[in-house]
Amino acid sequence: MSTEGGTKALVAALSANLAIAAGKFTAFAFTGSSSMLAEGVHSVADSGNQVLLLVGGRRAARAADQEHPFGYGRERYVYGFLVAIVLFSAGGLFACYEGYRKIREPHELQSWPWAVGVLVFAILMEGWSFLTAYREAAATKGAQSWPEYIRRAKAPELPVVLLEDTGALIGLLIALCGVGLTVLTGNGIWDGVGTLGIGVLLVVIAAVLALETKSLLIGESADRTVVGRIRDALVDHDSVTSVIHMRTLHLGPEELLVAAKIGVNAQDSAARVAEAIDAAEARVRRAVPIARAIYLEPDVFSEEKAAAGPDPEATPGGPGPSHRPEDGPTRH
Numbered sequence: 001m002s003t004e005g006g007t008k009a010l011v012a013a014l015s016a017n018l019a020i021a022a023g024k025f026t027a028f029a030f031t032g033s034s035s036m037l038a039e040g041v042h043s044v045a046d047s048g049n050q051v052l053l054l055v056g057g058r059r060a061a062r063a064a065d066q067e068h069p070f071g072y073g074r075e076r077y078v079y080g081f082l083v084a085i086v087l088f089s090a091g092g093l094f095a096c097y098e099g100y101r102k103i104r105e106p107h108e109l110q111s112w113p114w115a116v117g118v119l120v121f122a123i124l125m126e127g128w129s130f131l132t133a134y135r136e137a138a139a140t141k142g143a144q145s146w147p148e149y150i151r152r153a154k155a156p157e158l159p160v161v162l163l164e165d166t167g168a169l170i171g172l173l174i175a176l177c178g179v180g181l182t183v184l185t186g187n188g189i190w191d192g193v194g195t196l197g198i199g200v201l202l203v204v205i206a207a208v209l210a211l212e213t214k215s216l217l218i219g220e221s222a223d224r225t226v227v228g229r230i231r232d233a234l235v236d237h238d239s240v241t242s243v244i245h246m247r248t249l250h251l252g253p254e255e256l257l258v259a260a261k262i263g264v265n266a267q268d269s270a271a272r273v274a275e276a277i278d279a280a281e282a283r284v285r286r287a288v289p290i291a292r293a294i295y296l297e298p299d300v301f302s303e304e305k306a307a308a309g310p311d312p313e314a315t316p317g318g319p320g321p322s323h324r325p326e327d328g329p330t331r332h
Helices: 003-031 034-060 075-104 112-141 146-152 157-185 189-218 224-234 270-287 303-308
Strands: 240-252 255-264 291-299
Touching: 003 034, 003 112, 003 157, 034 075, 034 112, 034 157, 034 189, 075 157, 075 189, 112 146, 112 157, 146 157, 146 189, 157 189, 224 240, 224 255, 224 270, 240 270, 240 291, 255 270, 270 291
Parallel strands: 255 291
Antiparallel strands: 240 255
């Protein structure tokens, strides 16, 4: 996903949510509906989330420096995680509390046509925002299903907007049902039930967002198809005969680190090996332009080395040089 595409979807969502929030709070003032209040807070939280994602995208674009030699690309993941926290606390928990309070102390709605009118307006605006994000995401998701796209996307902006807008549309329908049942039955409990349903929905979406962005923060590898293209590009069956083992890591949505041990001919000179490494790096960058940091270690291929894979003692999070397998798991 391009940064430009994500920004377009974010601006559309921000514009829609600001207009919707104003309408919801106006309807709450006239009706006293807790569903409208919860939805108003939800829209304010969503607006803040989009601002966070825009700020994260701008900060992530800063050039690498001595303190951060691989750049600031992961700031987009940090701000994506903050979005999940805001959605959970400011949106979900508040709505759950307001719904519980309204169920315990129900009261009739006043000027209910305001609530219905604003909800219909909000559904139209959220639908526009959702369609904008949907079109942007559809251009990049390829053959993946939508759950796979949400799970595997390396850029957080479009998945966040898609989940937020989906949750908002479902929440608006819940609010509309709550208000409608309250008007039909004259029992304000239904308004509280609708508010509680909105809160539970937001908590679930926030949990999904938190899990996905946490995985990105820890560090995810490239997709299998991208890994396959890198492997194919490394080997030219002349100076580079094989890939003994390889690891990839996303430094940001559009920045990929590649570290590999490649098999070279034992009889080649040092100059020939150096040329082979330079050529392999160039082929990888042509095949996968986001592979910006490439570190290749030449070695003579052997079945034993290929089967052993990367040295576990040299791996971050691995057992470490002082730990033996028979000692059992390490404790931190």
